[in-house]
Every structure is written in C-alpha cells, then in structure tokens.
Amino acid sequence: MTSPVQQEMEQLLQDAFTPTRLEVINDSAKHHGHSGDDGSGASHFTVVIEAPAFADKSRLERQRMVNRALGDIPGERVHALAIQASAPTP
Template identity: 80%
Template sequence: MEMLLETAFAPTRLAVINDSAKHHGHSGDDGSGESHFTIEIESAAFAGVARLMRQRMVNKALGDIPGTRVHALAIKASAPGEI
C-alpha cells in the first residue's frame, strides 16, 4: 500500500498502520493479520479537495486492495498545513 500511495501522491507524510490485531475474531478478520488498516497521508494533491473526494482518490490509488484483500480501511487524508 505504501508504494502505491507514494507513487500516486508523493506525500509529505505517510503512515500505514496495521490495526488488524484490534479486530481479531471480529467480522472481516480473515486470520491473515492484514485485514484492518489506518492510512494517514498528507499530500499537496489534496489541497482544495473535499474529504470524501480525498478518500475516493486514496481508494482508487489502492486498486483492488480495499474491499477484497483489506476488510476495513480508515483514511485520514490532508493537505500540507492543514490541522
């Protein structure tokens, strides 16, 4: 995921956090240890873009990963200088 996001957005900050252990035994946990993630990304590509569109941009960059290989994805996308 990191490589896809780096290529698509040239982020100034990127963290891909595996939250799967917090969801062990819950719906969507496939036992792989890679079912739930949080993405924190800051990129100039998000300047002037609404929150929903930012999430759509991230999902598009990740291709088939969300919804097939990853059950849940929390996205925190921001532009540089946003709080």
C-alpha cells in the first residue's frame, strides 16, 4: 500500500520529468525507531528515476532538480530521501 506522500511524490516527478523509469520506494520500515522516524510510516524514501532531462547534468544537478520538483516534501514532510537519478542510455 502506498502512502499519500508517496503517491504525491510519484505524481510530481511524473509531471516534472516524464521519466522512462520511476520508482518511489518507501524505506520507512527499515528505520523504525531511528532518528527521524515520526511513526507515520512515510519518513524515509528512495527515488530511482531515469529521464531525458538529466542528460549532460552532474549527479548534484540531477539531485537538485528532483528536490526542486518535490517542493517542500524533502526535509519538511519526509525526513530522508535517497535519490538515484540518471538519463536513459542511447
């Protein structure tokens, strides 16, 4: 079952990048009882995204693009976000 914040992240990333691959993985259960676990079950996520928009961008630029697309979610509504962003290979 996906959480509302997970669904929102998926929609925001889909709208911003039209990715060829998108996975928003809820890692919160792995962090139960750790710092940042707010008990909501939606505190830690991994985003795996592949989109043409990331071509010729550095890893840092790609991560910044994803964070901008997600608005206030990283750091405000989600404690931890791991980002694996890449461009499709020709």
